[in-house]
Amino acid sequence: MASSLDDSTGPSEEREDLNESDQQCKKPRIIPQCLHQEMERSGIKQNSECQRLITVAENAYLCSQPHHEKEELKLFCETCQLLTCIGCTLVLHKDHRIADVCNIAEINRDATREALVRSQEMTSMLTRAIDAIDKMAEQVVTSRESATLIITQAFEQLHQTIEERKKTLLSEMEAISLSKRTALTLQKEQLMKMQEEISRYTEMTSHILQTHTDHEMVALGDLLPTELKAIHKKVENVSLTPNQPSDIHVSLRHIDSLMKELSVVGDVMDSLSSPSQSTWSSESVAKAEEVYLVKVESMTSKGERYPYGGLQVKAELRPKSHDGAVNPGRVEDHRDGTYTITFYPDAAGTDQLLITMDGQHVQNSPCDLYVRRNYSTLYGCYPEQVISCSDDPYGIAIHDNGDIYVAYWSDHSIHVFDQAGQQKRTIGSRGRGDGQFNSPCGLFIKGNVMYVADFGNHRIQKLTTEGHFLQKFGRHGLAEGQFDHPISVIVDQRDRMIVSDSENDRVVILDQAGTWLLIIDGYVNGSEEFEIPHGLALDPEGNLHVADYGSHAIKVFTPEGTYVRSYGDVQNPTEIVIDEEGYSLVNEKSDSCLSIFDPQGNKVRTVENINGLRGIKLDSKDGSLYLVKTFGATILKYSL
Numbered sequence: 001m002a003s004s005l006d007d008s009t010g011p012s013e014e015r016e017d018l019n020e021s022d023q024q025c026k027k028p029r030i031i032p033q034c035l036h037q038e039m040e041r042s043g044i045k046q047n048s049e050c051q052r053l054i055t056v057a058e059n060a061y062l063c064s065q066p067h068h069e070k071e072e073l074k075l076f077c078e079t080c081q082l083l084t085c086i087g088c089t090l091v092l093h094k095d096h097r098i099a100d101v102c103n104i105a106e107i108n109r110d111a112t113r114e115a116l117v118r119s120q121e122m123t124s125m126l127t128r129a130i131d132a133i134d135k136m137a138e139q140v141v142t143s144r145e146s147a148t149l150i151i152t153q154a155f156e157q158l159h160q161t162i163e164e165r166k167k168t169l170l171s172e173m174e175a176i177s178l179s180k181r182t183a184l185t186l187q188k189e190q191l192m193k194m195q196e197e198i199s200r201y202t203e204m205t206s207h208i209l210q211t212h213t214d215h216e217m218v219a220l221g222d223l224l225p226t227e228l229k230a231i232h233k234k235v236e237n238v239s240l241t242p243n244q245p246s247d248i249h250v251s252l253r254h255i256d257s258l259m260k261e262l263s264v265v266g267d268v269m270d271s272l273s274s275p276s277q278s279t280w281s282s283e284s285v286a287k288a289e290e291v292y293l294v295k296v297e298s299m300t301s302k303g304e305r306y307p308y309g310g311l312q313v314k315a316e317l318r319p320k321s322h323d324g325a326v327n328p329g330r331v332e333d334h335r336d337g338t339y340t341i342t343f344y345p346d347a348a349g350t351d352q353l354l355i356t357m358d359g360q361h362v363q364n365s366p367c368d369l370y371v372r373r374n375y376s377t378l379y380g381c382y383p384e385q386v387i388s389c390s391d392d393p394y395g396i397a398i399h400d401n402g403d404i405y406v407a408y409w410s411d412h413s414i415h416v417f418d419q420a421g422q423q424k425r426t427i428g429s430r431g432r433g434d435g436q437f438n439s440p441c442g443l444f445i446k447g448n449v450m451y452v453a454d455f456g457n458h459r460i461q462k463l464t465t466e467g468h469f470l471q472k473f474g475r476h477g478l479a480e481g482q483f484d485h486p487i488s489v490i491v492d493q494r495d496r497m498i499v500s501d502s503e504n505d506r507v508v509i510l511d512q513a514g515t516w517l518l519i520i521d522g523y524v525n526g527s528e529e530f531e532i533p534h535g536l537a538l539d540p541e542g543n544l545h546v547a548d549y550g551s552h553a554i555k556v557f558t559p560e561g562t563y564v565r566s567y568g569d570v571q572n573p574t575e576i577v578i579d580e581e582g583y584s585l586v587n588e589k590s591d592s593c594l595s596i597f598d599p600q601g602n603k604v605r606t607v608e609n610i611n612g613l614r615g616i617k618l619d620s621k622d623g624s625l626y627l628v629k630t631f632g633a634t635i636l637k638y639s640l
Contacts, residue, residue: 061073061083063084063085063087063088065085065087065088065092067087068085068087068088071085071086071087072085073085073101074086074100074101075089075098075099075100075101076098076099076100076101076104077089077093077096077097077098078096078097078098078099079093079096079097080093080096083101084098151266154266158262169250173248173250176248177248180244180245180246180248183243183244184242184243184244187239187242187243190238191238191240194231194234194235194238197231198228198231198232198235201224201227201228201231202228205224205228208220208224272300272301272306273298273299273300273306273311273337273357273358274299274300274301274306275298275356275357275358275360275361275362276360276361276362276363277299277300277301277303277363278296278297278298278299278306278357278362278363279296279297279299279362279363279364280294280295280296280297280355280362280363280364280365281294281295281297282294282295284370285369285370285371285372286343286345286351286369286370286371286372287345287371287372287373287374288345288346288347288348288371288372288373288374288377288623288639288640289344289345289346289374289377289639289640290344290345290374291342291343291344292342292343292344292345293340293341293342293343294315294329294340294341294343294353294355295338295339295340295341296313296315296338296339296340296341296355296357296362297337297338297339298311298337298338298339298357305337306337307336307337308335308336308337309333309334309335309336309337309339310333310335311333311339311357311358312356312357312358312359313331313333313339313341313355313356313357314328314329314331314355314356315328315329315331315341315343315353315354315355315356316328316329316353316354317329317343317345317351317352317353317354317369318351318352318354318366319346319347319349319351319352319622320349320350320351320352320368324346324347324622325346327343327344327345327346327351329341329342329343330342330343341355345369345371346639347371347622347623347624347639347640348371348372348373348374348579348622348623348640349370349371349620349621349622349623350368350369350370350371351368351369351371352366352367352368352369353365353366353367353368353369354366371623372580372581373579373581373583373618373623373625373640374640375583375585375596375604375605375640376605377638377639377640378594378605378607378625378638378640383627383636383637383638384624384637384638384639385421385636385637386421386634386635386636386637387404387417387421387634387635387637388421388633388634389406389408389415389633389634389635390408390411390415390633391408391410391411391633392408392409392410392411392630392633393406393407393408393409393415393614393615393628393629393630393633393634393635394406394407394408394409394440394441394614394615394628394630395407395440395441395442395443395453395488395614395615395628396443396615396616396617396626396628396635397443397444397445397450397617398445398617398619398621398626399445399465400447400621402418402419402621403416403417403418403419403424403465404416404417404418404419404421404626404635405443405445405450405465406443406615406628406635407437407440407441407442407443407452407615408440409439409440409441409630410439412428412429412430412431412436412437412438412439412440412456413426413427413428413429413430413437413440414426414427414428414437414440414443414450414452414467415427417635421635425467427450427463427467428440428467432457434461434469434472435461435463435467435468435469436457437452437454437456437457437461438454438455438456438457439455439456440452440453440454440455441453441455441486441487441488442486442487442488442489442490442500442535442536443489443615444489444490444491445465446491448464448465448466449462449463449464449465449470450462450463450464450465451489451490451491451497452489453486453487453488453489453499453500454472454486455485455486455487456485458474458475458476458477458482458483458484458485458486459472459473459474459475459483459486460472460473460474460483460486460489460497460499460510461473471514473497473510473514474486474514478504480516480519481514481516483499483501483504483508484501484502484503484504485501485502485503486499486500486501486502487500487502487533487534488500488533488534488535488536489536490536490537490538492538492542492544492559493538493542494559495511495512496509496510496511496512496517497509497510497511497512498536498544500533500534500535500536500546501533502532502533502534502549503532505521505529505530505531505532505533506519506520506521506530506533507519507520507530507533507536507544507546507557508520509561518560518561519561520544520546520557520561530546530548530550530551530555531548531549531550531551532548532549532550533546533547533548533549534546534547534548534549534573534574534575535547535573535574535575535576535577535586535587535616536576537576537577537578537584538578539556539578539582539584539599540578540580540581540582541582542558542559543556543557543558543559543564544556544557544558544559545576545578545584546576547570547573547574547575547576547586547587548573549572549573549574549589550572552568552569552570552571552572552573553566553567553568553569553570553573554566554567554568554570554573554576554584554586554597554601565601567597567600567601567602568584568586568595568597568601568603569603570586570588570595571588571589571590571591572588572589572590573586573587573588573589574587574589574614575587575613575614575615575616576616577616577617577618578618579618580620581599582598582599583596583597583598583599583604584596584597584601585616585618585625587613587614587616589613591608592608592609592610592611592612592613593606593607593608593609593610594606594607594610594613594616594627595607610627610629611629611631612629612630612631612632613627613628613629614628614629614630615627615628616628622639623639623640624637624638624639624640625637625638625640626638
């Protein structure tokens with residue numbers, strides 16, 4: 001492009017052109033006339049900076065440099081931020097960043113479109129905001145009218161009440177005044193009558209004294225004095241003072257305090273109670289069949305205490321981990337913005353606590369509420385359900401669907417009952433074959449698999465809960481892989497089977513394939529081995545609790561079989577279950593009682609006179625306790 005310049009142009013002239021071009025490059029950026037006109041058409045006010053930048057020129061898109069005037073500015077110098085022609089890029093904009101106008105224009109169009117879309121979105125947002133403000137302004141007017149009506153009606157009623165009370169008091173005052181005037185009138189009439197009578201006698205006596213002779217006076221004797229004395233006596237016996245006081249006492253009780261209250265009666269607030277800001281507080285854990293209180297405090301949208309009552313506060317407990325009816329709470333309105341809700345949770349487990357205010361949830365509602373078992377209800381209470389068994393029941397397990405599985409010792413079978421206590425089916429029969437039993441004892445169900453301690457066959461059997469045989473482990477003996485009257489079986493969180501091998505005085509842990517993993521022989525510091533271990537249970541930490549029949553104690557071991565501690569002065573414990581909080585329920589066979597220990601091993605309760613108690617089961621789903629009794633061949637269900 002250098003050849004396109006005039007050859008007669010010397011170095012000095014070229015420098016002058018360059019200097020002039022450099023100055024041109026430093027000139028303010030041109031804002032095209034079209035934009036200036038659009039701004040004027042759209043009514044956009046141009047600030048001083050904008051006006052300073054605007055340079056409107058005809059032929060703004062043609063080059064003005066010598067030698068190639070009128071050449072279209074098809075390029076853009078990004079360094080100088082100026083439109084330029086091809087010739088100027090080689091001289092005035094050498095080594096600058098040059099771009100095609102079309103490309104820059106497309107980039108600017110895209111950016112402009114994005115800005116336009118965003119502007120349209122913001123316009124819509126602003127429109128909605130303005131509409132919301134208009135609507136809120138209308139609602140403010142409506143609220144003002146409503147508040148005016150409320151205040152007016154309230155004070156009209158107050159005025160009416162005051163007027164009615166005023167009329168009542170004036171009426172009572174008038175009645176008292178009338179009674180006083182009537183009594184005084186009657187007294188006056190009585191005295192005037194006496195005055196008239198004594199006046200007549202006085203006038204007559206004066207006339208007789210003046211006109212009667214001595215003989216006539218003698219003839220009258222004491223008649224006149226006697227009559228006069230009788231009249232004197234009547235006057236003396238009559239009160240000569242007014243029989244009614246003039247005062248009418250007015251007692252305006254509480255008028256001062258009432259006027260003081262009236263001077264500050266009512267409040268006008270700029271916000272009402274906000275359920276989402278309202279709070280509640282209570283104990284984090286409830287107990288079945290005991291009072292559970294919830295305190296609710298209504299707040300305004302500004303986080304201030306709402307000081308009035310009358311809100312529609314409702315609350316209920318919905319069973320979540322178990323079946324049961326919704327438990328509505330009793331709400332007490334203290335008329336100061338606070339409410340007390342009283343519940344009586346029906347059963348242990350997890351409930352959902354819901355609290356609403358004027359139909360909306362308060363803070364942290366709904367939420368889960370854990371209801372712990374209440375073992376005190378076992379004292380002297382009747383079971384919720386009694387299931388009759390045909391013959392010698394022993395161990396018990398509960399399926400997730402609520403079905404009850406009971407091992408029949410003498411019948412050598414497993415009987416299945418539904419939740420209503422109706423027998424559904426029988427699993428197994430007497431024998432040594434797969435799925436047959438010889439005095440089954442302990443039962444455990446996990447999912448749809450049932451584990452049976454087949455006591456007389458010296459083995460553990462796995463079956464489906466429908467009764468289909470899966471596996472068997474063990475035979476009679478003392479060696480590894482052998483049992484001598486296994487009496488209890490459970491499965492831990494690692495899916496390991498734990499077996500109480502009673503006559504071998506040990507507890508054995510196996511995997512699901514029947515491989516022996518660990519033998520716990522009950523030695524504690526080199527002494528005290530197991531003596532006919534019976535029931536097994538796991539606490540919330542995963543530790544194993546063993547009811548050791550012969551040593552009259554509960555022994556605790558880690559999942560790895562390490563001894564932890566012993567607890568309980570119990571007589572021949574046979575069965576043990578542990579609830580979610582770590583409380584242990586132990587069957588003391590010799591004392592015919594059920595003992596309850598806290599998580600630290602302290603005995604907290606004893607339920608006596610439970611003769612023939614064998615199996616114990618806590619249903620984690622609804623919190624119920626099942627007791628299996630051989631005496632009477634029954635299963636007792638208690639809701640705790």
